Amino acid sequence: xxxxxxxxxxxxxxxxxxxxxxxxxxxxxxxxxxxxxxxxxxxxxxxxxxxxxxxxxxxxxxxxxxxxxxxxxxxxxxxxxxxxxxxxxxxxxxxxxxxxxxxxxxxxxxxxxxxxxxxxxxxxxxxxxxxxxxxxxxxxxxxxxxxxxxxxxxxxxxxxxxxxxxxxxxxxxxxxxxxxxxxxxxxxx
Amino acid sequence: xxxxxxxxxxxxxxxxxxxxxxxxxxxxxxxxxxxxxxxxxxxxxxxxxxxxxxxxxxxxxxxxxxxxxxxxxxxxxxxxxxxxxxxxxxxxxxxxxxxxxxxxxxxxxxxxxxxxxxxxxxxxxxxxxxxxxxxxxxxxxxxxxxxxxxxxxxxxxxxxxxxxxxxxxxxxxxxxxxxxxxxxxxxxx
DNA sequence: CCCCCCATGTAACATGTTACATGATTGA
DNA sequence: TCAATCATGTAACATGTTACATGGGGGG
Numbered sequence: 087x088x089x090x091x092x093x094x095x096x097x098x099x100x101x102x103x104x105x106x107x108x109x110x111x112x113x114x115x116x117x118x119x120x121x122x123x124x125x126x127x128x129x130x131x132x133x134x135x136x137x138x139x140x141x142x143x144x145x146x147x148x149x150x151x152x153x154x155x156x157x158x159x160x161x162x163x164x165x166x167x168x169x170x171x172x173x174x175x176x177x178x179x180x181x182x183x184x185x186x187x188x189x190x191x192x193x194x195x196x197x198x199x200x201x202x203x204x205x206x207x208x209x210x211x212x213x214x215x216x217x218x219x220x221x222x223x224x225x226x227x228x229x230x231x232x233x234x235x236x237x238x239x240x241x242x243x244x245x246x247x248x249x250x251x252x253x254x255x256x257x258x259x260x261x262x263x264x265x266x267x268x269x270x271x272x273x274x275x
Numbered sequence: 276x277x278x279x280x281x282x283x284x285x286x287x288x289x290x291x292x293x294x295x296x297x298x299x300x301x302x303x304x305x306x307x308x309x310x311x312x313x314x315x316x317x318x319x320x321x322x323x324x325x326x327x328x329x330x331x332x333x334x335x336x337x338x339x340x341x342x343x344x345x346x347x348x349x350x351x352x353x354x355x356x357x358x359x360x361x362x363x364x365x366x367x368x369x370x371x372x373x374x375x376x377x378x379x380x381x382x383x384x385x386x387x388x389x390x391x392x393x394x395x396x397x398x399x400x401x402x403x404x405x406x407x408x409x410x411x412x413x414x415x416x417x418x419x420x421x422x423x424x425x426x427x428x429x430x431x432x433x434x435x436x437x438x439x440x441x442x443x444x445x446x447x448x449x450x451x452x453x454x455x456x457x458x459x460x461x462x463x464x
Numbered sequence: 465c466c467c468c469c470c471a472t473g474t475a476a477c478a479t480g481t482t483a484c485a486t487g488a489t490t491g492a
Numbered sequence: 493t494c495a496a497t498c499a500t501g502t503a504a505c506a507t508g509t510t511a512c513a514t515g516g517g518g519g520g
Contacts, residue, residue: 195436202432243391247384250450257446
């Protein structure tokens with residue numbers, strides 16, 4: 087909608103945009119946000135972060151305000167534009183693609199976190215339902231492959247590795263079901 | 276050892292090298308290998324694959340033989356050199372780094388598969404022991420964070436997402452323990 | 465005849481990492 | 493004074509994706 091001729095935003099750009107939507111922040115704050123959690127999956131370098139923010143600005147999804155504060159170097163605080171908010175909400179609402187679930191699971195968890203503040207509970211439950219469906223399909227597909235073609239694989243390790251994928255995603259599925267039940271039952275935040 | 280001044284091989288290059296060590300193959304065969312498994316995590320493009328093979332050749336880790344076959348376009352079949360084999364074995368034996376485990380788990384599973392043919396059982400068990408130790412540390416660290424700092428996170432979703440990471444890696448840990456026990460007990464392949 | 469599979473590769477482009485540059489303030 | 497933290501950024505370089513080029517063979 088926003089601009090059809092432009093390429094799609096990268097995952098990293100979508101996450102940055104979401105963090106700014108959740109709260110206006112400077113590049114430095116964003117950088118630290120990735121560092122906080124133990125074993126943060128990705129810590130963007132300056133050379134990745136600052137150009138990405140500029141790209142989002144050039145597309146009209148972010149705007150920047152220079153914040154002066156006594157005795158400090160100026161911070162450049164990024165805010166979402168109306169188009170930025172629209173784009174982010176559209177990304178948050180995209181259904182889970184079952185065939186990409188192994189690759190995108192960390193991203194889906196990021197979406198789950200960002201959904202809490204940006205969208206109503208019904209969107210959160212719709213997301214979890216989509217995630218549950220995708221994981222079910224994925225696990226079933228892996229099990230079918232393991233019981234069929236997988237048994238012809240040479241040696242023992244390939245099948246054992248396949249089982250690893252199954253048990254991990256089964257654990258993810260269990261989590262998603264329990265979480266959906268919990269959120270559906272809990273009083274609204 | 277092989278050449279200190281060169282950069283370290285990328286993960287992708289290590290995996291390619293390992294696949295060639297396991298059996299000499301052409302670029303096209305390697306490309307298909309990534310496609311076989313359901314929901315293959317990564318499918319390299321030609322533009323990634325062929326240059327990577329050339330880089331490995333330039334480093335003296337691979338050599339190529341042109342295989343002619345009646346009525347077919349010539350295939351270029353890659354073989355490991357002595358240095359290539361050494362490098363691969365060294366990679367296979369590297370211990371698991373607990374702080375990178377979330378990021379590198381799929382790679383470790385790849386190593387587990389490649390270890391079966393390339394190294395004796397004691398190396399496989401050493402690898403699994405290292406993986407188990409890393410996962411234990413990782414899970415404990417995540418749990419400590421969740422019970423400490425994590426409780427101060429705003430909203431419910433961040434903590435729920437943290438729990439997702441914990442249950443997934445706990446499932447991985449369970450798998451590693453069961454697999455180590457199974458392989459230690461089973462007759463040698 | 466056309467399309468698909470085999471099989472290898474290049475060119476343009478976007479993005480990422482590493483390392484460096486810059487500059488102010490706080491605390492030992 | 494020196495180091496660390498705050499804070500933003502660039503330059504060189506390597507790598508990846510997308511799309512295209514090339515060319516032979518088999519099947520409908």
